Amino acid sequence: MSFFGRVRDYLRPVNRPPAGGRRDAWVHHGFRAGMVAVIALAVPLMFPQSTPSGFDGIDPGSVARQTINADFDFDVPKDPDRLLEQQDDAEAGVTPRLRFEPARADSIVERLNAFIAQLDSVIPSAEARVAEEGLPAAAGAALVRGEVRQIAGGIGVDLSAEGVIDSLQVEYLLDEASRGRLRDELEAAFDGLREGVIRESELADISAANVVVREGSAGDDRVRAVGDLVRLGDFTRAAREGVGDRLPPGGAALFQQLLLMGQPTLRIDQDATRQAREQARAAIPQVEGFVLEGERIITENTVVTEEDYRRLLAYQAQILERGGTRTTSDFLRNVGMVLLVVSMLGILVFATFRFRRDIYENLPSFTVLLGLVVIVMAAAGAVAATQGSPALVPVALAGLLAAALFDSLLGLVVVSTITGILMGQPHFSGLAAPMVTVAGGVTAAFAVHTIRTRSQSWVLVMLITAAYVGAGLLLVLTGHYALGEMGSTAALGFLNATVCVGLGVGVGLPLLETFTGRTTEASLLELSDMNRPLLRRLAREAPGTYAHSINVANLVEAACEAIGADAVQGRVGVYYHDIGKLERPQYFIENQPRGLNPHDHLTPWQSAEILRDHVRHGLAMAEEARLPEVVKDFIREHHGTQFIRYFLEKARAQDGVAEVDPSDFAYPGPKPQSRETGVAMLADAVEAASRVLSNPSPERIRALIDRLVQDRIDHGELDDCPLTYRDVRIVKREFAHVLTGLYHHRIDYPKPTAPGERPGGPGATAAGEGPEKSGVEEAAATAGEKGASAPIDLEQAAQGDTGPIPALDSEGVASGRTD
Template identity: 35%
Template sequence: MTARDEPGRPAEARPPRTGTAVDHRPRLALALALTALTWLLFPAPPAADYPVYPVGAVAGANVIAPFGLRVLKSDDELRRERDALARTVQPVFAFVPGALDSSLRGTAALAAALDSAYARYPRDTAAVQGAAARHGAALTGAEVAALAPAGRRAQLVSAVEAAYRRWLPAGIAAAGALDGVSGDIVVRRGDEEAARPADSVRTYREFAAQARAFGPADATGAGAFAALLAATFRPTLVADRATTAARREQLRHSVPISKFEVQAGDRIVEAGEVVGAEQHDKLVALHDVMARRRGPGPALRRAVGALLFDALIVGLLGVTVLFFRPQVYASLRAVAVIAGVTALVIAGGALVSRLHPLHPELIPVGIAAVVISALFDRRIAMIVALVLAVLLGGQAAFRGTNALYLNIFGGAAAAYSVRAVRTRQQTYAWILVIGAAYCAAAVAVGLTLDLPNAAILASSGYGVLNGVVSVLVALLLLPAAERYTGLETDLTLLEWSDLSRPLMQRLSLEAPGTFGHSMQIANLAEAGCRAVGANALLARVGAYYHDVGKIARPRFFVENQAEGRNPHDELTPLQSAQIIRNHVREGLQLAEEYGVPRALRAFIAEHHGTTTITYFLERARAMGAEPRLEDYRYPGPVPQSAETAVLMLADGAEAAVRVLDDPAPARVREVVEHIVRQRLAQDQLRDAPLTLRQLEAVKDEFTRVLSGFRHARIEYPASEGGVTARFGAR
């Protein structure tokens, strides 16, 4: 059963999936830190040496990686791979839409300059040539003479402009812009990109050759046409070297620096196997690492052996979490918490090894199991407890004791005793379960080994003491772990559901209508989430806080308005819309000020998604304006979880039902159906993990709960397809 499968588990206890590759290096660093901590706290025996077999040789023994390592590429290999990958990037050419107008303006300016020069210096060829040259046109004397008639010049200018209008919109590159380019190029027009064969793109030379058809047929006229074309042409396709270089550099950096990655426990080579190049490189890398860690004396060899053992067990934990809980592994903060509580237990085990080495039942494995089970789920807590039992039970300090068996039982009991945490009293049950497990294990081991009754009784007593201490320490650590990871247990949610909290007190006193609305929405959202198996407690508490931003301007929201003047009557629709949409931003500011957990802040940000404030948008349109939709749209984001999505639907459904004159179940169902369809049409539920079947269950539950609701609202404009609206749209 995954965290998603566990009833009562906060949605935020399920770290989000990620579409990007996970960077294993910080996690490897945490694993190495745990290994080093264990190695420093527990001395142990020597490590075995690892042979390096040449390529083609037959391996004489199995070689198992004792810890994770990477085989790095040489500088030459890395450079060759990077260069090869960079060459696959297609050159980017940007379409310049203003180039046509620029070419036409240049043509007009040149024509005007020539007209002026001919008018002022009708017989001065040099003066006309100078005027043309100032605009980039090189005219011969014959061409100057040929262009003396104004009609001839006008025809020539018209021909140039016609050529531009005919060819430039298709995209013309400068002469030489495609030299050395083969294959495809990428043509970017605004935000759109398309690949085109490079040989299908015209350059200026090809354009000029085709444009001759628009110019005069005689040689002198054709020369003048070519001169005007060369002077005024502006390419509409320009090489975007910066973007091309950036993409090539990005691909260069995407090349991994390692040839291979070897995980702890991986078999590098098997006895009797012919060694290949890859295996040889791994053996060399392992040998190099071991050589750096291995010293000349037996004491150092024993230390290296301890390090390998610790690395193998810790690496096994990392690999297990990676494969069995990839979502937890994807969250570096979650991995850091697991590493932190594991380190605490290791330190506690070291303390026990120095003070009471014959009583391993005092090792506080339960601390890690309780914290991890409360934050994530019982299975990963069980994995950590088992790994800790093996890691600590295998240390030299506990050899000859029953540390492995006692802590397997105690850790498993701690992991599976933690369910949804709703009351502090439930923690007493944890203590009883953990203590009972240690007692049972102590009795079983004691009877098997024929230990004295006094020893069995002492072991049982230490186990009960361990249960008490582990639970108390775990309860102290949980709030900090929750804040650090952004995961909230039910216990934290219950604490924030206390209506006597300062922010709730402010809401009830300064915006009593909003407070009452929030209570109603809480009931509705809780019922909806319970119907689909989402976290009902999270939805209820999130609903309490979703509208706290209205505290800033309570009288601008209809539920807080007494009979009489409406302050929106004195404002423009835009001003009113800004006040309404700002309650999301102001709510987030208040949430940060009062330390509201991140899981609850999501309800503030997402309960309107990116919907529009339809009432004031329509008012603005009715006043003859064409408003910007963004000024009347909530900032979002759209709901990212089932709980925030249900809250959005509850908010809209509750508002819509209150306008009904006849709140019969059939009419309520019709309104609820409309709200759900509307949110789907507005694409507000695209990121929420809700199926259509679950939405049906939500609609059923909403219909049941809302049938008794009744409150007057302002109707949405029919043009928007809405049902209701209100000044304080929630």
């Protein structure tokens, strides 16, 4: 055998009850214990580990429940918002840096002197050349003036025009003394640049009242008021004042043009300003205090202040940096969390093992049960990580699905398990979280059975929301919630309920029904719609069988409700238990016209085969219609392994037959495996026999029920179903109650009479005088007109053979006369 084959054989006991061997038991139970262990280790990891030191539940304004002392020295950082505000204030307080560059003034003066010196050199040279070449006066003057204009253009003075002012300026420059006086005026003006002059556009960018002026790269810093700084425009206007009085027009015009050579000697130093601002931000201390080892951080039974809380947060941050643990108590706390999960899951597992063994032994169902816990824990971890409200934990989803798939009590256990685990998580400690989660989960578990179809899911949403509102109100009244928190709980509860019901009913239930092979009450209720194709066909093609199924369903529903079985499952299963008769409806007495019986022309073996085949045909139809297994169980189990006695005895009575195999006349079974199918078997027999019961008084009905039920018990048909003697006693009582109401005596209405004749006609009796035949008895009597003479054996009618007379067997087959 291959390795995988050996593994498959070894794991086969996982999804089946232990066969009795020790190894199978270890594998079966050990696998489930392993699932619990894995979940117990995983659940604590689903919750945030940001508070590893047991400081949860401490918030500003709350009363501390413990005293906390520092185990080591640590700094207390400032609140980030406060630190940022201080840094911004420090940056805004930095005085802008200006750089003073007096060398610019020197450079301007040097250019001016070079301009004058060049004129002093060029003009005499030009005049000497004119004289040397003997040029005419006009030509010589033009040559000299051209040289002056060219030199002036080189420094930015445009004298190219032939206007009066330009000519005056040229004439002014031709005179050496005038040039000297112009130079002196400009040098005196440019001396003002050495006091510091700034451009207006840069000054507009300065919002501070003062600036720091630095002279050169290593000069001293001086603080100057912004209002004392000289603007370039002011400098130019001041220099121009009075120059017209001191210089002739040509000289004044030249002065104004050459004054434009002046440049600002003050400019904003962006690099120095940015550096100063960065230094100012960095100079703000990032810590606001220091805590020494052993110093008290939080004092028990005192109100936690903002400062206390910041110190605690700093302590927690340092603990995380040091490895996430403060003392060995944190390790023990994590161990305790694992043990808590194991304990709570252990309660859930024990409940299924003790009270719902079918779920425990079915691995898909058991996996779903634990999976619901894991899903809710994962969602709760996300809620805790975001500091969300407990009303957002989808515990209602787990309660809803567990109750719908299994039962409400198990849903309650699942909700309790989840709540117990959540109470051990820091974010959900206290009274509020458990109350809110229990309210939503328990309501979902019990209210899910109030909806009859999936379209009524909104009712479930409203009920769960009302539970959240009620929990919030209780928390307000007990002082654990403010009124605003109640409103948020209601709103979030409605959102949670909507999502849980939408996912659970719309997505979860169909998927989990397929995964586990279970059928929920909602699916069964949808199958109970009489407009379903199979039921409509049954009513149309086999009306007698349809009426029989309805009557049996009423009996089963009443009995199941009384013993605590699944009444919906019982009723719906019985609706479909005889659908196999649709294959040959005319072979069953309830569907036959009076006097016509096709069994008269068949051998006993053929008749028995037809009766047995209705089970096989029913299962095939159920498979084609995709009916759930729980409904198919009613089809295959409602006759168990009973013999079709009438045709068995008829075969034995035939001449020439040496030996008859009884298995040819037995239903294939199996015997009923559940309480619901067991009740259905009893109801099927009782309803069939009661239809031919003459004078159905309460006493006779009870006697009939007792005989038929005891017959099934004596033949072992109920050995495999979990019906107790108490259940059987209650079932018989409910059958009697329903049938008594169905066959109670009705008023006899007199027929119309002729004048002078007694009401009811000649020989008529008064109401209640003498026995009255039921419709079934009348039909039986009519059938007997074809040759029947013996009375009808009611027990055999329920069993399926009525002797050699026309009678109703368990399938309602009317046998013809056989003598």
